[in-house]
Every structure is written in C-alpha cells, then in structure tokens.
Amino acid sequence: MTGRDTGPRQTPADIEAEINREQRRLAETLDQLSVQARPANIARRQVERARERGARIVDEARALVVGGGAVRVESRPVEPEEGSIVVKGDNEVVTTYQSRGQLPPEAVILAVTVGAVVAAGVVAWAVRRRR
Template sequence: MTAGDTEPRQTAAEIQAEIDREQRRLAETLDELGVQARPANIARRQVAKVKERGTRILDEARALVVGGGAVRVESHLVHPEEGSIVLRGDDKVVTTYQSRGRLPPEALILAAGVGTVVVVGVVAWAVRRKRK
C-alpha cells in the first residue's frame, strides 16, 4: 500500500458541501411535488383535461349532426393587410378541418346519454301534460 491509497479522496468539508447540495436539491424537489400535489392544482389540471376532451367530443357530435366527414380543428380571424380600406365584414375566418376517422367511445356514450335525457324529458313532459 502506498501513502496515496490511505488518504481520503474528499475532505470532510467537501463531503459536507456535497451533502448540503443534495439536501437543497431534495428540498426543492419536495417543494415542487408539494405544489403539484395540492388539491387545487390537481383539480385545475383535471378540469383542463375535461374541457379539452369535452371540446373534442362536442366537435364530433356537431359533425355527426351536421354531417360530413371532417371535424373542425381550429378557427382564427384573418385581418386585412395594413393600409387597405376595410369595409364591414372584410375580416375572414379561416377554419382548419381534419378528416374524421372512427368515432371515439366518448362520443358514442355522449350521444346515448343525450338521447336518453331527451327521451326521458319528452316522456315526463307528456305525462305531466296529460295529468293537467
């Protein structure tokens, strides 16, 4: 054994500094996890997911009612070029459509649910009207 083999690779101060860095990193990670795990933040993320899925399902349902094989993906307003004379209604809406494949199960469930609600409503209205 040589003298170099018995000496520590790091000094106590270096080890303590590394421990302190790791503790700070762990504390930051725990803080981030705490923010993500807050019920309000979880609810906000879930509401955003539901809105996104609901919009897609609504577009699918609208396409079913209106017909056609395409679903609206995006619409945006296009303004006339700067310096041109703008008459009423010169703005144009550009809409992007995407070819519709098979309907997702959510759209079928939504259609069945809406149909059931309509049927129950009509029956309840008819029964109530008959009693009067």
C-alpha cells in the same frame, strides 16, 4: 500506489458541499410535490381534463351533425421556454386532428334514434304547454 487509490480523494469540504447540494435538490423536489398535491391544484387539473374531454365530445358531435371530415384527437398546451414569463391566457395550444372515415351503421342508428327521441320530447312538451 495500490489499485484502490486510483481516484482523487474528496476533502471534507467537498463532501459537505455535495451533501448541501443534494439537500437543496431534495427540498426543491419536496416543494414541487407539495404544490402538486394541494387539493386546489388537483381539482384544477381534473377540471382541465374534463374540459378537454368535453370539448372533444362536442367537436365530434359537431362533425357528426355538420358532416366534417376531421375530428380533433388531442389538444395540449405547449410548455414555454425556460426562463420566459407567461401571462395567464398566453399558452399556445397544439391540436391534432384525424381524418374521420365512414361512420359505422350503429353510430348512425344511435344518432337518428336520439334525434327522434329529443324531437318527440320537444313536441310533447310543446303540446302539453299549450293546454
């Protein structure tokens, strides 16, 4: 026996079976990619991202106004166990909060300025409407 003949030899049937397995795996991967690349699915993912960002901004604004001590950093759905059936709306969500420290003076000045501008706009609108 020479050094090249140390491993077991594959039969043509073994090689064909391996090729078939790889073709099935490749076909499944292509199917998954085609589902992910559908415009409707891309749009859905973008809307979900925008909602998450919007929810975070709303939470931060609420914490700023109310004076809460924590701000939501991240929320993400938990993937279900393999083989389980998930009904729409049954996703579990994990949310991470971070303690909010002292606000920088720039943020306070900005918030007060925006509030004053909005209040002045509402007053001007109400006065104009009465005339």
